[in-house]
Amino acid sequence: xxxxxxxxxxxxxxxxxxxxxxxxxxxxxxxxxxxxxxxxxxxxxxxxxxxxxxxxxxxxxxxxxxxxxxxxxxxxxxxxxxxxxxxxxxxxxxxxxxxxxxxxxxxxxxxxxxxxxxxxxxxxxxxxxxxxxxxxxxxxxxxxxxxxxxxxxxxxxxxxxxxxxxxxxxxxxxxxxxxxxxxxxx
Ligand SMILES: [Zn+2]
Numbered sequence: 001x002x003x004x005x006x007x008x009x010x011x012x013x014x015x016x017x018x019x020x021x022x023x024x025x026x027x028x029x030x031x032x033x034x035x036x037x038x039x040x041x042x043x044x045x046x047x048x049x050x051x052x053x054x055x056x057x058x059x060x061x062x063x064x065x066x067x068x069x070x071x072x073x074x075x076x077x078x079x080x081x082x083x084x085x086x087x088x089x090x091x092x093x094x095x096x097x098x099x100x101x102x103x104x105x106x107x108x109x110x111x112x113x114x115x116x117x118x119x120x121x122x123x124x125x126x127x128x129x130x131x132x133x134x135x136x137x138x139x140x141x142x143x144x145x146x147x148x149x150x151x152x153x154x155x156x157x158x159x160x161x162x163x164x165x166x167x168x169x170x171x172x173x174x175x176x177x178x179x180x181x182x183x184x185x186x
Contacts, residue, residue: 003168006042006095007183013060018179026062034064041067044087045172046147047099048074048106053174055099058181067093073106074098075126076147081154088167089157096151096167099181100144101174107131107140144171145186 001009016022044067045055055061055068067087069080076098087093100107110127114120130142148169153159161167172181 001042001094003095007170009061010043010059010097010181011183014058014179014181016060017058022060024062025060026065031063039064039067040091041065041087041093042095043067044069044084044093044096045099046070046074046076046080046084046096046151048072048101048104050101050105052176053099053101058174058179067091071123073104073110073123073127073143074100074147075106075123075143076150076154077126081151081158084151085155085157088161094167096169097172097183098144098148098151098169099172099174100140102137102140102176104136104140104143107143108136111136111139141171141173144173148186 041064043065046069047053047055049070049072055066059066069083071077071080084096088096106123107127109120110124111131111133114124127143130139130146132138132142148171151158152162152169158167158169162169171184171186173184174181
């Protein structure tokens with residue numbers, strides 16, 4: 001599957017979700033059994049942990065379809081990079097989506113300078129360069145781009161695959177109200 005086909009699958013699935021026409025593909029016992037032989041997910045989704053932004057649900061996909069990496073604020077850390085490297089290099093997954101969303105609590109907390117613990121400070125420090133203190137929405141969109149740019153230059157595997165045109169990294173913005181994901185390049 002090339003990146004264009006992958007994007008169509010995600011767009012079609014999200015349309016089904018928005019229109020309440022879910023098909024719940026690939027969630028049968030047969031699919032579960034087929035996958036014991038291996039996996040070849042068609043997209044890597046780096047999304048926020050927010051309980052309202054579950055990738056398999058909002059893209060109407062099932063088992064073996066999406067390689068999902070989640071944390072508060074969809075930030076790119078070494079662990080995230082390593083997980084994405086595994087998917088693109090070993091599972092040959094062609095498309096990586098950095099998925100942010102409206103009303104993101106992690107971005108809002110970063111705007112307020114949250115410092116509850118060392119671990120939370122680490123997340124805030126990763127989001128901080130993206131902040132526009134006058135606009136939460138701008139901060140969220142900047143954060144998607146910032147994390148994507150980080151991933152594009154992280155380590156050697158991803159930059160090399162990008163150079164060879166074997167993978168693409170794009171952004172996605174999920175609107176909690178409409179349920180729609182808008183994809184964009186950066
Ligand atoms: Zn969030």
